[in-house]
Amino acid sequence: MSQSSLDDDELFGEAAEEMRADVEEALxxxxxELPDADDVWDVEADNTLGxxxxxxxxxxxxxxxxxxRDAKKAFVVGxxxxxxEDADELEAEIDAVEDVLGDIETAxxxxxxxxxxxxxxxxxxxxAHEGSDGDGDDESDEEAEE
Known part of the structure; x- marks a missing residue:
């Protein structure tokens, strides 16, 4: 192997590219894996609990x-x-997904x-309705007769 193939700068550049790819793949x-908007909006069930x-x-x-988490780990190391070169852009992408995740968790x-x-x-x-059956009807019947 030649000395030039083991150049630190070249190896660092390759590692940085791989790390960026890891962040982007994880993102x-x-x-x-985020829920589809229609899955959240259109729900079929027989009752409220469903x-x-x-x-x-x-x-x-x-x-x-x-x-x-994988994206953040790779990002932190990188x-x-x-x-x-564009750490702010990557961080903004991570933050955007994290914000949506927070909204979903809250919901x-x-x-x-x-x-x-x-x-x-x-x-x-x-x-409450069972307790009022019969009790209130008697009083209103008596009032109606007067």
Missing amino acids: DAARA VLNALRSALDVEDVEAHL ERADAF REQVGELASTVPALRSALED
């Missing part, structure tokens, strides 16, 4: 988190090595809370 994979559960499932982002938590609250609310409403 592409993260974007690909809609909430379908929506919560559509908002599952475990794979997005894993790919984003940035510390000053391997990227998923809210949907989960609603999915827990709606059955309890239904039961409370049923109990």
